[in-house]
Amino acid sequence: MTDVLEAKLVRRGRFSEDRKWTIAESELGGRGVFASCDIASGELVFADLPILYGPKQSSDLVACTSCSDISRPLRKCSKNCHLPFCSDECEIDESHKKECCYLSSLNLTEDEWSPYIFRALTLIRSLLMSDDDREVVKHLHANRGRQVDIQVSSLLSLLGNTLSEKDVSWVRHCCGVLDGTAFEIELKDSATSLKGLFPLSAMMNHNCVPNTRHLYADRVDGYRMEVVASQPIPKGTQIFTSYCPLLWAxxxxxxxxxxxxxxxxxxxxxxxxxxxxxxxxxxxxxxxxxxxxxxxxxxxxxxxxxxxxxxxxxxxxxxxxxxxxxxxxxxxxMPEHNYIRIQMKIDHVFKKTKGMHLEDITDEELRTVSEDCMMILKLIVQLKLGNTRFKGRLCERLSKVSDEMNRRCFQMDTREMGDFIECGRTIENEDQRALQNTW
Ligand SMILES: C[S@@+](CC[C@H](N)C(=O)[O-])C[C@H]1O[C@@H](n2cnc3c(N)ncnc32)[C@H](O)[C@@H]1O
Structure with a gap:
């Protein structure tokens, strides 16, 4: 069974013979992804293209269907599919063609663009998936329950009598798969994010001390997900991600x-x-x-x-x-290290260093931000979390804080700070290398 799934994933993802992973039964129940060779920290473990992506059904923000921009005025598609677009260029984007034909053929009775159709788009796209992609998605873990029922019901109220029984059962499966395995694609230039189903990443189990971090390529590169080792992964070890924030208790x-x-x-x-x-x-x-x-x-x-x-x-x-x-x-x-107090410190550090203009903050604030940064970074080390993306971002902020402290001729523990700043650069370089990996 795991062999069949692995073969389907390999065919679809065009993974090479010397791939570093394999699918096997996990002692946690179900299947998992395992390292088929020793993987060094910072190495690219695999890159995964989404099999399905689109707006989050729960999103309050409506964005351009193609580029996800929320800053420009939106107008409906001229072909009457009722999806919102910010420009002619976005409307004629290749990625929109299939769903545009499908939705236009339904003759839905909306006047303008519809936030309901926009929010249902990811599930609508699941109906338009190729047979090969369906073969992969069929094998993925699907959640059941109220959340899935609610989402399917809201799609049915939009498209109800246009869907066959087979369509409804497929949408229900996809909805469960999205609920159980989808990732949130963070977008660089937008306040919104997308939901993405990455078929190989969907096989990764959770650990509160994961051994990978992940990042996303831009839209032009298909929102590819790059999974990078955040610590060394010996051959035969399970490759883990984390399904929740790592500094929660x-x-x-x-x-x-x-x-x-x-x-x-x-x-x-x-x-x-x-x-x-x-x-x-x-x-x-x-x-x-x-x-x-x-x-x-x-x-x-x-x-x-x-x-x-x-x-x-x-x-x-x-x-x-x-x-x-x-x-x-x-x-x-709450004692000083309680996670709620840590979360407040994190918020404070990111707020104070936002935009990286530190010239305006007082000496005392600068000192507090630097101490908080160091405290959180030491906590990440103590939790054995390796080189996570969050650590990378925090090290980047620390580097700016350190520059400003130098400018103000402050006394500081430069060795320890220097090590973290260097670590931030390493993470940044590794991520850049992963993104340049040609698909
Ligand atoms: C994204 S899927 C991971 C792949 C899944 N194991 C499979 O066989 O398809 C998520 C599901 O895997 C299981 N799972 C993931 N991490 C787990 C863990 N640490 N302990 C127990 N079950 C886990 C849970 O059933 C969870 O809902």
């Missing part, structure tokens, strides 16, 4: 994964209450020491103070987190 990651991907993660990081000594999910006890769950794999586990042994129910801690409305309350209940 265990309780939040596991809840998110359970609700959106329907599994309970039991990776090494999840099993360790202290998350490799970072205490990312710790809360403060009344004695000012920290409390952690006794069994982090059990959502209902009691939390225990490391110092005085006080016990608290999981529910109690959740209600404390929900009641945090201001900084004072946060200070009182």
């Amino acid at each position: 265990t309780s939040l990651r596991r809840t998110f994964l359970l609700h959106t991907k329907h599994f309970q993660c039991k990776c090494e990081r999840c099993k360790d209450p202290s998350e490799f000594g970072t205490n990312l999910q710790a809360v403060k006890c009344s004695c000012e020491s920290i409390m952690l769950p006794k069994d982090p794999l059990n959502f209902n586990s009691e939390w225990k103070c490391e110092h005085c042994g006080e016990l608290r129910s999981a529910k109690h801690n959740i209600s404390i987190q929900k009641s945090l409305r201001n900084l004072n309350a946060l200070d009182k209940s």
Whole structure:
């Protein structure tokens, strides 16, 4: 079974004989992608073209169907397919031809461009997929449940009686596959993003300490996904991605994964209450020491103070987190390394260094931003996360902070900072190399 899928993926993706991956049964259940040779950190593991992509069904923003621009005025397609475009050039784009013919033939009764048709476009495109692509998608993991039912219903209310039973069951499958395996394609020059189904990447299982990062080529290169090793991957090891943000604490990651991907993660990081000594999910006890769950794999586990042994129910801690409305309350209940406080520091660093114009911030702010950057980077190292994209971005910001500190003749620990700045350059170079890989 895994051989059949691998052969289909290879044929479609035009992967070479010396590819570095193979599909095999995973001990996590289902299938996974495994390294078929030793892969060094920074090496391109594979590149994957989307088999299906388009707007997110939940998106509030309506963008040009072809270029995803949201800044220019939109108008409907002149062929009456009711999709929005920002220019004639975008309207005649090759990628739009098939769906334009299909939608125009339905004679839908909309006057202008329709946000509903726009949001349903990814599923509409699934109906227009080639037989070869359908053969691959048939084998992919599909979620079931309310979310899928809602999305299929809204498509049916648009196209209802034009679809055969076979079409509806295909759309339901595709909707489940998108829900369970699609990635968010970040767009360089737009505030919006797309949903993309990448058939090989869709086979990657999750780990809270993944060994890859990924990035996307531009629209002209078909939004190709480049999967790069974020740490060394020995031959035979499973190739992992992460389905959720890496600096979330265990309780939040596991809840998110359970609700959106329907599994309970039991990776090494999840099993360790202290998350490799970072205490990312710790809360403060009344004695000012920290409390952690006794069994982090059990959502209902009691939390225990490391110092005085006080016990608290999981529910109690959740209600404390929900009641945090201001900084004072946060200070009182959360130790410095709690993930909520880390998230606030991250937001602060990115806000202050936005646009990279640091000349206007005060000396004190500059020092705080530099200390926060270093703290978060050390946390990433402690969590064994390797060279993630987020680390790359943070190192880039740190480099600008360091330039500004130099300009102001500040004293700083240049060696440690220099190592991170160098690491940022390495990540940037590796990503550029991955993007130049000719398909
Ligand atoms: C994108 S698919 C990954 C490929 C999938 N294993 C397959 O056989 O097609 C996502 C699904 O794989 C399973 N999965 C992924 N990571 C997992 C993990 N760490 N532990 C348990 N199940 C996992 C879950 O069923 C999840 O909904």
